[in-house]
Amino acid sequence: MIRLPDESGGVREYSPRPLAPAAGVHQTPAPAPVGGAPTSGVLTSRTVFSAAHVVADPYADTTPDGPAAVDWDATLAFRRHLWSHGLGVAEAMDTAQRGMGLDWAGAAELIRRSAAEAKAVGGRIACGVGTDQLTGPADLVAIRAAYEEQLAVVEEAGAQPILMASRALAAAAGSPEEYVDTYTHLLRQTSEPVILHWLGPMFDPALGGYWGSADLDAATETFLEVIAAHPDKVDGIKVSLLDAQREIDLRRRLPEGVRCYTGDDFHYPELIAGDDRGFSHALLGIFDPLGPLAAEAVRILDTGDAKGFRELLDPTVELSRHLFEAPTRFYKTGVVFLAWLAGHQDHFTMVGGLQSARSLPHLARAYELADGLGLFPDPERAESRMRSLLTVYGVER
16 A cells, blocks of 8 residues: 545555556556667557657756756667657657757757667657747747758758747747748758647647637638648648647648647547548657557557557546646656656656656656556556655655
């Protein structure tokens, strides 16, 4: 038994699952060994990216507003873990704390290192391209130049670019036309098709009114205008609005050959499963802690068994909704917490000090839900680490 705090201020007893999983409970494989190439085969029915977190260097003498100190060995080992299960890695995205502890200098180093590792092990990788090297207000010319600088880094590294939503562009653009002009300028320069990323304000409040309007219907029309003008330069779109029906409506209007990558961490099983009129691929932060289980589910879907896919993945939604509850942008704390419990890193420390962004009751519930899903390769280690955290907070004596 372990005593867990709850949101009412009380403490309750919880019985962690035994080492041998109960019938129907998923058994997550142990972390992939260092240097391991993909071992589980390529997923065939869907293209699936996991947006991966970064592992902080816990011994670095730094501050929350200082440059990120990254443990490169542990960070790259986690990417090898994802590749070993057949997943792609979406690198230097918001899950990696872009703009929330990881600056552009750190992101550029992450992109170069991860792209080289992907090439070495045969893993798929796509990397975020933004404008976060800009400090303070910027005009459209400077914003274009910032995008171009980052695009060059990603393409030179041999990775697929993901054109991320830009805080600077959201602040500077005065009309939908200025968004269209900016993205048209960038798409004309890309050497290979890119993924366009529409990140909603629940993930980043600075992105409200993106595409030139707070009216999502109007914003959607501008977004589609950009895609329709350059379908050969757009591999797909990543939609993170947490609105399943809007995503379905949007993907049905995409030009032939342009994919929809769901970024909806609330409705991903139904969106990936799809219907008789189409489906979504995936680029998800929740597939960081769910990596092996998610890959197993998609392999079931590869056989045509949509029911089996849903039976395995549907039970994970409660955990995902918990990790991504408002304020949603702090979901990274729960993701890294679960990586620590699962043994993918030796500490619960984050760049920018973001380990403090979620409460102890929130983390305790995340542990309970993840344990119930069988996400921990070593449940006893996870329980021991949970107890150590509780001791720091004065719960376990």
